[in-house]
Amino acid sequence: MRRVARVAIWFVWLALIAAIGWDVAWHLKISSDLRDFVPPARTADQKLLLDEIGKGPGSRLLLLAISGMPQARLANLSRGLDEALARDPAFAHAANGGNDLTEIASDLLPYRYLLSPTLDTHRFDAAYLRAQLQQRVEDLSSPAASMLEPWLKRDPTLETLKLAQLWEPPRQPKLVDGVWFSDRGEALLVAETRAAGFDPGAQAAAIASLQKHFASLPGSARAKLSISGPGWFGVQASRHTRAEADRFCTITTIGFVLMLLLAYRSAVPIVVTALPLLSGAVAGFALLAFIFGHAHGITVAFGFTLLGVAQEYPLRVFSHRRVGVPTSQSVRELWPLLATAIVSVCIAYLAFFASGVAGLQQLAVFTIGGLITAGVCTRWLLPLIVPPARRDMAATPGLAQAWHFFAHLPRPRWLPWLAAAVGLCVVAFAPGQFWQNDLSALTPIPKSELQRDARLRAELGAPDVRYLLVLRASTAEDVLALSERVAPRMHQLVASHAVGGFELPSRFVPSAETQKARQAKLPDAADLRSALQQAMEGLPFRAGVFAPFVADVEAARELSPLTPAKFEQSPLGARLESMLVRQGEGWVGLGTLSGVNDPAAFRVLTKATGGAVHLLDLKASTESLIAAYRHRILIALGVAALLLCIAVTLALRSPRRALHVLGPMTLATLLVLVVLRACGIPLSLFHLVSLTLAAGLGLHYALFFERRTGDDREDLRTLHATLVCVASALLVFGVLALSSVPVLRAIGLTVALGVAFHFTLSVLMAPAEHLRREN
Amino acid sequence: MALTASFGALAAEPGLAESLMSGMAKTPPVSTPFVQVSYRGVLVRPLVVSGTLRWLGGDRMQRDIEKPFKETANIGDGELSVQRGSGEVHRMPLARAPQAGAMLAGFRALLGGDVSALQQDFALSAQGGTAHWVITLAPRTGQLKRQLASIVIDGREHEPRCLTVTNANGDSSITLVGAMAEQGLRSAAPLESALAARCRNSQ
Numbered sequence: 001m002r003r004v005a006r007v008a009i010w011f012v013w014l015a016l017i018a019a020i021g022w023d024v025a026w027h028l029k030i031s032s033d034l035r036d037f038v039p040p041a042r043t044a045d046q047k048l049l050l051d052e053i054g055k056g057p058g059s060r061l062l063l064l065a066i067s068g069m070p071q072a073r074l075a076n077l078s079r080g081l082d083e084a085l086a087r088d089p090a091f092a093h094a095a096n097g098g099n100d101l102t103e104i105a106s107d108l109l110p111y112r113y114l115l116s117p118t119l120d121t122h123r124f125d126a127a128y129l130r131a132q133l134q135q136r137v138e139d140l141s142s143p144a145a146s147m148l149e150p151w152l153k154r155d156p157t158l159e160t161l162k163l164a165q166l167w168e169p170p171r172q173p174k175l176v177d178g179v180w181f182s183d184r185g186e187a188l189l190v191a192e193t194r195a196a197g198f199d200p201g202a203q204a205a206a207i208a209s210l211q212k213h214f215a216s217l218p219g220s221a222r223a224k225l226s227i228s229g230p231g232w233f234g235v236q237a238s239r240h241t242r243a244e245a246d247r248f249c250t251i252t253t254i255g256f257v258l259m260l261l262l263a264y265r266s267a268v269p270i271v272v273t274a275l276p277l278l279s280g281a282v283a284g285f286a287l288l289a290f291i292f293g294h295a296h297g298i299t300v301a302f303g304f305t306l307l308g309v310a311q312e313y314p315l316r317v318f319s320h321r322r323v324g325v326p327t328s329q330s331v332r333e334l335w336p337l338l339a340t341a342i343v344s345v346c347i348a349y350l351a352f353f354a355s356g357v358a359g360l361q362q363l364a365v366f367t368i369g370g371l372i373t374a375g376v377c378t379r380w381l382l383p384l385i386v387p388p389a390r391r392d393m394a395a396t397p398g399l400a401q402a403w404h405f406f407a408h409l410p411r412p413r414w415l416p417w418l419a420a421a422v423g424l425c426v427v428a429f430a431p432g433q434f435w436q437n438d439l440s441a442l443t444p445i446p447k448s449e450l451q452r453d454a455r456l457r458a459e460l461g462a463p464d465v466r467y468l469l470v471l472r473a474s475t476a477e478d479v480l481a482l483s484e485r486v487a488p489r490m491h492q493l494v495a496s497h498a499v500g501g502f503e504l505p506s507r508f509v510p511s512a513e514t515q516k517a518r519q520a521k522l523p524d525a526a527d528l529r530s531a532l533q534q535a536m537e538g539l540p541f542r543a544g545v546f547a548p549f550v551a552d553v554e555a556a557r558e559l560s561p562l563t564p565a566k567f568e569q570s571p572l573g574a575r576l577e578s579m580l581v582r583q584g585e586g587w588v589g590l591g592t593l594s595g596v597n598d599p600a601a602f603r604v605l606t607k608a609t610g611g612a613v614h615l616l617d618l619k620a621s622t623e624s625l626i627a628a629y630r631h632r633i634l635i636a637l638g639v640a641a642l643l644l645c646i647a648v649t650l651a652l653r654s655p656r657r658a659l660h661v662l663g664p665m666t667l668a669t670l671l672v673l674v675v676l677r678a679c680g681i682p683l684s685l686f687h688l689v690s691l692t693l694a695a696g697l698g699l700h701y702a703l704f705f706e707r708r709t710g711d712d713r714e715d716l717r718t719l720h721a722t723l724v725c726v727a728s729a730l731l732v733f734g735v736l737a738l739s740s741v742p743v744l745r746a747i748g749l750t751v752a753l754g755v756a757f758h759f760t761l762s763v764l765m766a767p768a769e770h771l772r773r774e775n
Numbered sequence: 776m777a778l779t780a781s782f783g784a785l786a787a788e789p790g791l792a793e794s795l796m797s798g799m800a801k802t803p804p805v806s807t808p809f810v811q812v813s814y815r816g817v818l819v820r821p822l823v824v825s826g827t828l829r830w831l832g833g834d835r836m837q838r839d840i841e842k843p844f845k846e847t848a849n850i851g852d853g854e855l856s857v858q859r860g861s862g863e864v865h866r867m868p869l870a871r872a873p874q875a876g877a878m879l880a881g882f883r884a885l886l887g888g889d890v891s892a893l894q895q896d897f898a899l900s901a902q903g904g905t906a907h908w909v910i911t912l913a914p915r916t917g918q919l920k921r922q923l924a925s926i927v928i929d930g931r932e933h934e935p936r937c938l939t940v941t942n943a944n945g946d947s948s949i950t951l952v953g954a955m956a957e958q959g960l961r962s963a964a965p966l967e968s969a970l971a972a973r974c975r976n977s978q
Contacts (some may be wrong), residue, residue: 075853136857140815141824142857143838143848143875144867146922146942152817177853178868408893540818 008386017278024285029294049621058463059197062229063456065186069223077217078187084213085191090206092574097180099160112159114515126521132157154548164639173459184460192242200238203231221684227674230451241741252732263724264342273314280374281309284366297361298420303366303687309696310374310723319721321389328383335379341703342375342645345696348640353637394716403719406763416536416667437623461594468616469591479589480511486613489605505579515561525554542605637733661702664765668698668757675753686746694754701762729755805830813948820964883928905932912975929974937974
């Protein structure tokens with residue numbers, strides 16, 4: 001084929017990839033909804049966790065600290081930021097200690113006698129009113145008189161103030177210049193995002209908006225704004241991971257290009273090898289868009305990793321070309337083996353499709369579609385754009401010597417069995433945790449940031465992100481009633497230091513029953529007037545000055561109780577909204593806790609309420625979900641391994657030959673596990689996926705070494721191809737293993753180790769008589 | 776008497792307020808007895824309390840009421856805390872009670888002679904002579920103006936005598952300090968006009 005035609009096809013191919021890729025990028029929604037990626041919840045707590053994941057009151061909270069300036073100016077910045085956040089629709093609420101709760105309470109002013117606990121213990125009779133009015137007289141001489149005076153005529157018992165105090169956070173930092181300050185002199189704020197805590201996209205947008213507000217405040221340039229909280233960590237983690245992945249990508253790309261130049265002494269492989277892989281990825285995405293309409297972020301990340309196998313296809317072709325033989329013929333000769341590898345792996349991945357977990361099904365579709373497309377592209381499209389070979393890779397200097405070296409390595413037959421036996425012992429009996437269930441161990445958040453988060457959380461009395469108090473009942477009203485019953489016991493737990501503080505839904509809206517009981521105690525206008533008259537005797541108040549009070553009490557007697565729905569429309573509503581949620585047929589109240597010291601102490605509560613109230617350990621629930629998820633993956637992988645064995649045996653039509661392929665693969669996988677276990681590294685899902693990729697690569701090495709061509713030069717070409725593939729995999733994943741991001745390090749280390757073991761064992765366990773045929 | 780001040784020549788001049796105030800500059804702690812008479816729209820007769828005012832240095836003030844009940848108010852670090860008798864201590868940020876802040880800033884200026892702190896929030900003007908001088912503080916900022924009409928300080932020779940705070944709603948309080956406070960009130964419920972006249976009067 002002429003050069004012009006080749007280049008034209010190359011361009012069309014590239015343009016097609018770009019066009020389809022562009023179109024798919026528009027249509028495919030990348031979700032970060034974890035529900036896609038975990039098996040169906042079994043327990044009610046798991047269900048709650050999945051429903052509420054990241055939406056819970058604690059996880060949407062960002063903790064802010066402003067430092068680096070005199071306190072008076074920090075206080076100004078704090079007020080400025082608080083005002084900006086109050087206007088920002090991305091935030092449900094913000095607080096810096098300066099918020100005047102009496103203003104908020106005035107919205108609910110008509111309901112104050114139903115919401116405030118005063119009437120639980122007192123009546124508006126002459127004695128109580130007199131004591132109150134006596135205090136008001138004294139208040140009028142106090143420096144704070146101007147604050148109370150506007151309320152006096154309507155609210156002489158100061159219910160509004162009591163409500164404001166009731167709704168203040170349970171524990172507050174000290175106030176300087178009217179705003180919260182830490183012991184280290186930082187101005188403190190909390191901001192609650194509307195977006196879920198584990199929605200990194202929305203969190204990043206909210207945080208960017210917050211930082212913009214701060215930057216636009218006068219004088220903020222020299223102050224430092226520190227952010228903390230689950231949302232911030234999520235954004236940091238993905239940013240850090242992406243930055244590091246990008247940096248490594250540059251390094252490995254340069255290394256990869258140099259290596260290709262060195263291996264093939266031609267620029268052609270550089271511009272061509274990526275095309276089948278890219279085509280596979282685009283096809284995989286298109287399938288996802290077509291079948292599912294969306295893909296999970298984890299599917300994409302795992303899928304891309306697994307698709308890395310396809311990088312080998314074009315490299316094999318380049319190594320096997322001969323001078324004077326059309327590329328299409330070389331590909332055709334190579335195809336049966338390549339097809340065997342592709343089909344075996346695809347059959348194995350079918351197991352993922354049968355797992356019943358949406359995310360894993362997506363992974364299977366993406367990987368199978370991608371691998372087949374990459375294979376087909378390599379077989380039929382690649383030969384069209386590659387110029388005729390100008391040199392035979394078998395003639396590469398040193399290659400024959402390398403073959404000789406590999407062929408004459410000692411191969412004691414008992415060694416693999418011994419290695420397997422020892423390996424199994426190490427894997428089974430090495431001390432240390434086998435599985436990594438703690439997702440936080442995988443986050444790349446520096447320890448200093450985690451410590452700062454703990455410090456700010458303690459200073460602000462911000463709710464614990466690990467524990468929630470779960471109150472279950474059939475209606476929202478019943479949840480409120482339950483919450484009221486539990487409150488005294490919670491106070492006992494605070495007194496016994498089992499927990500530092502708590503906030504229950506009934507703190508904002510009492511149950512209708514309680515409200516009605518308070519309402520029933522309100523005197524009628526005539527009684528109240530006469531009680532007031534007696535109470536005012538001898539006090540200097542002007543007659544009739546409390547008429548607005550009498551009118552308000554009269555109005556409150558006719559009110560229907562405040563419902564949670566109505567309260568949720570008030571400025572404080574967002575706080576209740578996240579604490580009172582519908583789940584299936586029933587309702588769930590979520591009490592926030594701070595400083596949980598003794599989780600076991602909450603069992604008393606569970607016992608007393610017949611199980612309606614219990615402490616939810618989000619960490620334990622997440623871990624149980626992860627364990628369940630891993631269980632599914634392990635089953636899928638087991639079935640996949642079985643299918644692979646059957647496929648390879650059928651393809652090679654000989655159990656003995658199949659053993660030569662599957663033996664090294666299995667042992668190499670075991671040896672990677674041995675190294676990880678011996679190093680005390682607990683296995684995460686990322687390790688499992690990496691092991692799978694390494695096994696896929698190992699299958700290639702073993703298949704090609706096992707191949708009998710009867711042609712020395714073809715054997716050398718196989719060795720060339722395998723060496724290039726091993727070197728490129730080691731380069732890419734070896735660099736990744738140096739990463740500071742735990743996830744990248746896990747993938748890099750596992751695959752690099754795997755490639756090294758798979759290659760070594762493929763060589764050592766290949767039939768010796770076959771290798772030692774001297775040239 | 777802790778409150779003594781050496782005033783220079785007095786004249787109804789711009790800058791008089793500053794020179795009066797700076798002439799009163801004292802080293803804390805400084806204290807003076809006080810008698811405060813409050814006139815409120817909701818009340819039929821004035822409220823009278825008396826006790827001691829202390830400037831502890833910096834922006835820290837303490838106001839102790841001894842009669843007719845016990846109350847201690849502290850201001851400092853932008854916070855106001857009030858404890859009546861042996862009851863609970865109520866704290867609130869001064870930002871929420873700007874008038875309390877302004878009033879205490881006025882007392883502090885009176886005792887400490889610090890004009891600069893006042894000039895941020897108030898326009899100062901002064902008039903009169905040795906026998907009687909008046910410094911008027913008019914609030915500058917909107918928030919303060921909504922609550923406070925003016926603070927007027929009357930004095931004679933070396934001594935401030937009265938501090939009159941008039942609220943935007945017409946309520947007012949007159950606080951006698953120094954020798955005036957020691958002399959006490961002549962009636963249990965003095966008329967506002969009578970007390971104001973006494974502040975202006977040179978006796």
